[in-house]
Amino acid sequence: MKRHFFYALIIISFIACNSNENKVEANSDANKTKENKVYLASWAEGARSRIETWVKEVTTAGSAGFIPVADRIAVFDNDGTLWLEQPIYTQFLFAIDNLKAIAPLHPEFQKDPVLKGVIDGDMEVLKKAGVPGLLKVINASHNEQTEEAFNNAVKKWMETAKDKKFGKTYKELIYLPMVELLEYLRANDFKTFIVSGGGADFMRAFAEEVYGVPPYQVIGSYGDAKYEMIEGKPVVTKKSGAPFVDDKAGKPVGIHRFIGKVPVFCAGNSDGDQAMLEYTNGSKYKSFCMIVHHTDSVREYQYDSPSPIGHLESALTAAKEKNWMVVDMKNDFKKIFAFQ
Amino acid sequence: MKRHFFYALIIISFIACNSNENKVEANSDANKTKENKVYLASWAEGARSRIETWVKEVTTAGSAGFIPVADRIAVFDNDGTLWLEQPIYTQFLFAIDNLKAIAPLHPEFQKDPVLKGVIDGDMEVLKKAGVPGLLKVINASHNEQTEEAFNNAVKKWMETAKDKKFGKTYKELIYLPMVELLEYLRANDFKTFIVSGGGADFMRAFAEEVYGVPPYQVIGSYGDAKYEMIEGKPVVTKKSGAPFVDDKAGKPVGIHRFIGKVPVFCAGNSDGDQAMLEYTNGSKYKSFCMIVHHTDSVREYQYDSPSPIGHLESALTAAKEKNWMVVDMKNDFKKIFAFQ
Numbered sequence: 001m002k003r004h005f006f007y008a009l010i011i012i013s014f015i016a017c018n019s020n021e022n023k024v025e026a027n028s029d030a031n032k033t034k035e036n037k038v039y040l041a042s043w044a045e046g047a048r049s050r051i052e053t054w055v056k057e058v059t060t061a062g063s064a065g066f067i068p069v070a071d072r073i074a075v076f077d078n079d080g081t082l083w084l085e086q087p088i089y090t091q092f093l094f095a096i097d098n099l100k101a102i103a104p105l106h107p108e109f110q111k112d113p114v115l116k117g118v119i120d121g122d123m124e125v126l127k128k129a130g131v132p133g134l135l136k137v138i139n140a141s142h143n144e145q146t147e148e149a150f151n152n153a154v155k156k157w158m159e160t161a162k163d164k165k166f167g168k169t170y171k172e173l174i175y176l177p178m179v180e181l182l183e184y185l186r187a188n189d190f191k192t193f194i195v196s197g198g199g200a201d202f203m204r205a206f207a208e209e210v211y212g213v214p215p216y217q218v219i220g221s222y223g224d225a226k227y228e229m230i231e232g233k234p235v236v237t238k239k240s241g242a243p244f245v246d247d248k249a250g251k252p253v254g255i256h257r258f259i260g261k262v263p264v265f266c267a268g269n270s271d272g273d274q275a276m277l278e279y280t281n282g283s284k285y286k287s288f289c290m291i292v293h294h295t296d297s298v299r300e301y302q303y304d305s306p307s308p309i310g311h312l313e314s315a316l317t318a319a320k321e322k323n324w325m326v327v328d329m330k331n332d333f334k335k336i337f338a339f340q
Numbered sequence: 341m342k343r344h345f346f347y348a349l350i351i352i353s354f355i356a357c358n359s360n361e362n363k364v365e366a367n368s369d370a371n372k373t374k375e376n377k378v379y380l381a382s383w384a385e386g387a388r389s390r391i392e393t394w395v396k397e398v399t400t401a402g403s404a405g406f407i408p409v410a411d412r413i414a415v416f417d418n419d420g421t422l423w424l425e426q427p428i429y430t431q432f433l434f435a436i437d438n439l440k441a442i443a444p445l446h447p448e449f450q451k452d453p454v455l456k457g458v459i460d461g462d463m464e465v466l467k468k469a470g471v472p473g474l475l476k477v478i479n480a481s482h483n484e485q486t487e488e489a490f491n492n493a494v495k496k497w498m499e500t501a502k503d504k505k506f507g508k509t510y511k512e513l514i515y516l517p518m519v520e521l522l523e524y525l526r527a528n529d530f531k532t533f534i535v536s537g538g539g540a541d542f543m544r545a546f547a548e549e550v551y552g553v554p555p556y557q558v559i560g561s562y563g564d565a566k567y568e569m570i571e572g573k574p575v576v577t578k579k580s581g582a583p584f585v586d587d588k589a590g591k592p593v594g595i596h597r598f599i600g601k602v603p604v605f606c607a608g609n610s611d612g613d614q615a616m617l618e619y620t621n622g623s624k625y626k627s628f629c630m631i632v633h634h635t636d637s638v639r640e641y642q643y644d645s646p647s648p649i650g651h652l653e654s655a656l657t658a659a660k661e662k663n664w665m666v667v668d669m670k671n672d673f674k675k676i677f678a679f680q
Contacts, residue, residue, distance in 0.1 A: 070548060070554065073556075147596055147600075191554075191556070193556075200597075201600070204600040208410060214410065214531075214601075215599065215600030215601055216531070216533075216556070216557070216598060216599045216600060216601070217556070218600065222597060225593045225596050225597065226589075226593070227589040227591075227592035227593050227596075227615060227619065228589070229618065233622055234592065234615075234619045234621070234622040235622075236593065236596040236619075242582070249566075249567040249568070250567075251567075252567035252574065252576055253565045253566070253567050253576065256487055256565050256576040257562060257565065258556060258598060259555065259556045260487075260540070260541070260544040260556060260558065261554075261555055261556070275567055275574075278569065278574045279567065279574045279576075281574070282573055282574040282575075
């Protein structure tokens with residue numbers, strides 16, 4: 001699988017980055033005046049106007065582009081579209097931390113040199129093990145746990161783990177203008193969904209709190225699950241089999257499977273989102289497609305085609321051909337994070 | 341698979357029933373006074389009171405049983421719980437009719453003796469072919485179609501096909517008190533989901549119109565799907581592979597996969613619903629479990645344990661042990677269908 005090599009690149013770049021712990025001082029001036037009921041306040045004028053013009057057209061009864069409420073389906077990628085994805089997907093960091101956290105309950109982990117290495121903090125072992133080692137870590141840290149135990153583990157981790165560059169929890173590393181956009185669309189009777197390559201169970205543990213998106217509107221990658229009664233208690237346990245990868249052509253399939261309607265709004269940031277952008281573009285209604293372009297090396301990261309994470313190349317070409325909105329984060333976002 | 345033998349029983353009983361075309365005159369007095377804003381109007385007093393008491397308790401802020409709005413998840417089985425399932429699941433009737441409808445576009449069907457037999461109206465061929473023949477009909481009538489084409493086919497069929505006993509379209513054969521219950525729960529800020537062994541794509545084509553349940557709140561059985569660009573148009577095509585059967589232990593797995601929260605309300609009518617009833621019963625909140633018991637041979641059908649369709653035996657025993665509400669359709673429903 002090509003995907004495996006892609007992950008190999010990621011994990012290797014992550015291990016390389018891990019030594020550069022260039023911590024940035026946290027700016028904790030998040031408690032400034034709230035712009036209540038003013039939507040899209042962190043968007044620069046031109047970008048804001050483009051979004052508002054479309055929303056007004058499709059929500060105004062009698063207008064040529066009117067979309068009935070029942071069909072106002074908006075889908076958002078997560079990593080790099082709603083929150084930080086550099087220098088490595090947040091879920092991988094959770095995988096490593098959670099492996100360590102549950103290790104005392106799993107003496108069998110000690111028998112595996114890769115898992116033991118990660119637990120002991122020896123990342124060289126993981127680096128040498130390549131993709132099979134990485135998948136082993138993800139599997140051991142995510143599966144054979146009840147949905148409740150896994151959900152609690154993610155919630156707890158999200159309260160405490162901090163990003164090295166910003167010194168902030170990952171809940172704080174969500175893009176303020178995009179959260180405003182979610183709220184603005186919901187205020188106009190859109191249903192907002194997350195459609196991401198990330199794990200569904202991982203995202204569902206925080207999406208309701210940080211994005212206002214309930215678990216049943218979070219679509220992601222997932223594996224098998226098993227229902228059984230254990231000591232008189234009904235439990236669902238996460239299993240590693242039958243993986244569904246909600247990325248690339250998997251995204252429209254996930255939308256078909258979970259939503260059952262073609263979206264009319266779609267936001268992504270990488271080539272992995274191109275299929276769902278095209279799918280949205282093919283709606284019978286006048287749809288809106290958006291690409292979040294990471295152009296701000298100072299306030300966040302600057303990357304597109306050379307990056308293995310958030311690789312953006314063919315979707316950017318498609319955006320130009322099809323007049324999709326390309327958000328220039330440096331100029332179109334007055335703020336990127338709420339704390340800035 | 342045991343399931344196959346179960347289907348064999350169903351199809352054989354269906355073919356047997358098919359000769360008894362005891363058509364009943366349609367009662368078309370559906371336009372009586374509307375009981376606006378009075379919920380549960382078709383429920384008898386005792387049953388209605390039991391539901392209302394629970395809803396009031398769990399939705400009253402400060403009460404011991406209070407359930408926050410975000411966790412008010414209600415799940416309903418479809419066949420036999422929200423609409424008619426006798427003498428055979430409605431979806432099987434659609435499968436046969438749709439096979440005939442699409443046959444002109446599929447000359448390859450003529451090469452298969454079973455498909456040709458069904459297209460020509462020779463049900464004996466299907467009877468002899470048993471389960472493999474039945475699965476062939478379902479596959480040929482449901483798959484290798486775009487989601488749009490399939491959705492339109494179901495919608496069209498639902499407008500025209502009529503049940504032999506009642507002389508009504510299947511949209512009219514939904515249980516009025518259960519639709520009132522869906523509305524009552526939604527009015528109390530519950531999210532209502534369908535969790536059924538029926539095909540997700542089949543149910544989604546009508547659930548929004550007849551139950552007020554949008555496609556993304558309809559969970560059912562499903563197969564694979566493929567996304568591709570065909571002549572510049574993005575399409576999702578239904579495929580037969582990787583089936584997920586949303587029945588029995590599959591129901592809690594489906595709830596985990598699609599909803600990501602343990603329900604607090606569950607209604608079913610057969611042993612196939614027992615696992616999701618148990619799962620709901622295990623909620624951390626004070627949950628409500630309901631079994632719709634088919635006790636009315638005059639206004640609908642009377643059946644439970646002897647019937648292969650809607651087989652109800654162990655779930656009824658569990659209901660007694662766990663004090664789940666067992667709805668006696670004959671006495672608890674003032675009306676079963678709106679037209680009665």
